[in-house]
Amino acid sequence: MTEEMNLVEVKNFEVGDKVSGQVTKVEEKQVIININDCKLDGIIPISELSSLHVEKASDVVSEGDQLELEVLKVEEEALILSKRKVDAEKSWANLEEKFKNGESFNAEIKDVVKGGLVVDLGVRGFVPASLVEAFFVEDFSDYKGKTMAFKIVELEKEKNRLILSHRAVVEEEKGKQKNQLLESLEAGQVVEGTVQRISDFGAFVDIGGIDGLVHISQLSHEHIDKPSDVVQEGQKVQVKILSVDRTNERISLSIKETLPGPWTNISEKAPKGSTLSGVVKRLVSYGAFIELFPGVEGLVHISQISHKHIATPHEVLNEGQEVEVKVLDVNEQDQRLSLSIKELQERENEFVTDYELPEESKGFQLGEVIGDQLKNLKK
Incomplete structure (x- = not known):
C-alpha cells in the first residue's frame, strides 16, 4: 500500500469512530489490527487493551481475534485504537442495570x-x-x-x-435462608443446634442460620447456678422449639424438654416397698417433702412421720435433714410418691412408756403396781 493510499484511508476516520478489525500481530507493548472493509492497519497500545494493568499484550488478545474498537488518534499512516474504551462503554451500561x-x-x-x-x-x-x-x-x-x-x-x-x-x-443469601427457616419452624419441633454464646441468663443456640435462646430455666431439670455448668460454646445440642416470634425474629428453645425427666422410669428407681435415703426439702402442716433424686420429691404425710402423735412435722424433722424412707406408693403419671418414715421405726411399747404412775403409788416398784392391777383384772 502506498503512502498516498494510506493517507486517503486514514482521512476517512475521525476520533471517536467505532471500527472492527482482526488482530494480525501481537507485540509485547502493542497489537496490530487490520481494519475490516479496508486495507488500513491500526495500532492498539498495551495501555488501551484493558482497564487493568497489563504486562504483556498476549495476556489479553491473540492473533486472529476479532475486536470492536474506538479511534483515539488519526495519524498519517495508521489509526491509534482503543479496546478498553469500547469494553468500558458496553460495561457501564450493563453495570448500571445490575x-x-x-x-x-x-x-x-x-x-x-x-x-x-x-x-x-x-x-x-x-x-x-x-x-x-x-x-x-x-x-x-x-x-x-x-x-x-x-x-x-x-x-x-x-x-x-x-x-x-x-x-x-x-449476607443476602443468609437473610433469605433465615427467612425460609423462620417460616419452617414450629413450636414442638426438636432440632439439632450449636451453642454459639453463653450469657448469665441462658445460652444462644444456632439452629441452622438463626439463633434461639435457651433460658437458664430450660437448660436442665436440675437447678443450676450458671449456664456454663451444663453447656459450652461449640457444643452440639438437641433443642425443642418452645415458641417462634417471626416478626421480631425471636425463638425460644429448651434443652431440658429433650432430656429424660427426673420422673422417667421412677417405678424402677423407687419401686413400691423399697427403702431409700432422702433429704427433707420442705416442711408443711400436713407432712414433709423428701427429695430422693434431683427433681424428684415424695410426700411423707404427717401420719407417716412417727408412731407418736405429733402436731406438726417440725417437732421431729428439720429441713436439710437426711432420712430413711419406705416407698408406699408410686404414681409416675401424676409424679407422686407416697413415703413413710414411721414404717422403718420400731413401734414403742406405748403401754409402758405412756403409763403415768398414780401419785399414791410413786413409792412402790413399777412391777408391784402392775401386778396389783393384773390381780384386779382376774377378779
Missing part, C-alpha cells in the same frame, strides 16, 4: 492489591477488604484467579468508580 436491580453476578479476581481485590468487568472493579467476606481475612493471596459472586455497592461512571462486595451477596 446496580439498579440489585443483581448479583460472578466475576474472576484478576489481582490482589493493597486494601482489597481487583476485578475486570470491562471497567476496573474494586472490592475493599472489608467487603470480601462476612468474616475477617488476613491474607488474600489465595483469592487471585478465584471466581466469586458480587453485588455493586457504589457506581460513579464520571469518576470511573466501581465498588463491589462479595460480603453483600453472602
Whole structure:
C-alpha cells in the first residue's frame, strides 16, 4: 500500500469512530489490527487493551481475534485504537442495570492489591477488604484467579468508580435462608443446634442460620447456678422449639424438654416397698417433702412421720435433714410418691412408756403396781 493510499484511508476516520478489525500481530507493548472493509492497519497500545494493568499484550488478545474498537488518534499512516474504551462503554451500561436491580453476578479476581481485590468487568472493579467476606481475612493471596459472586455497592461512571462486595451477596443469601427457616419452624419441633454464646441468663443456640435462646430455666431439670455448668460454646445440642416470634425474629428453645425427666422410669428407681435415703426439702402442716433424686420429691404425710402423735412435722424433722424412707406408693403419671418414715421405726411399747404412775403409788416398784392391777383384772 502506498503512502498516498494510506493517507486517503486514514482521512476517512475521525476520533471517536467505532471500527472492527482482526488482530494480525501481537507485540509485547502493542497489537496490530487490520481494519475490516479496508486495507488500513491500526495500532492498539498495551495501555488501551484493558482497564487493568497489563504486562504483556498476549495476556489479553491473540492473533486472529476479532475486536470492536474506538479511534483515539488519526495519524498519517495508521489509526491509534482503543479496546478498553469500547469494553468500558458496553460495561457501564450493563453495570448500571445490575446496580439498579440489585443483581448479583460472578466475576474472576484478576489481582490482589493493597486494601482489597481487583476485578475486570470491562471497567476496573474494586472490592475493599472489608467487603470480601462476612468474616475477617488476613491474607488474600489465595483469592487471585478465584471466581466469586458480587453485588455493586457504589457506581460513579464520571469518576470511573466501581465498588463491589462479595460480603453483600453472602449476607443476602443468609437473610433469605433465615427467612425460609423462620417460616419452617414450629413450636414442638426438636432440632439439632450449636451453642454459639453463653450469657448469665441462658445460652444462644444456632439452629441452622438463626439463633434461639435457651433460658437458664430450660437448660436442665436440675437447678443450676450458671449456664456454663451444663453447656459450652461449640457444643452440639438437641433443642425443642418452645415458641417462634417471626416478626421480631425471636425463638425460644429448651434443652431440658429433650432430656429424660427426673420422673422417667421412677417405678424402677423407687419401686413400691423399697427403702431409700432422702433429704427433707420442705416442711408443711400436713407432712414433709423428701427429695430422693434431683427433681424428684415424695410426700411423707404427717401420719407417716412417727408412731407418736405429733402436731406438726417440725417437732421431729428439720429441713436439710437426711432420712430413711419406705416407698408406699408410686404414681409416675401424676409424679407422686407416697413415703413413710414411721414404717422403718420400731413401734414403742406405748403401754409402758405412756403409763403415768398414780401419785399414791410413786413409792412402790413399777412391777408391784402392775401386778396389783393384773390381780384386779382376774377378779
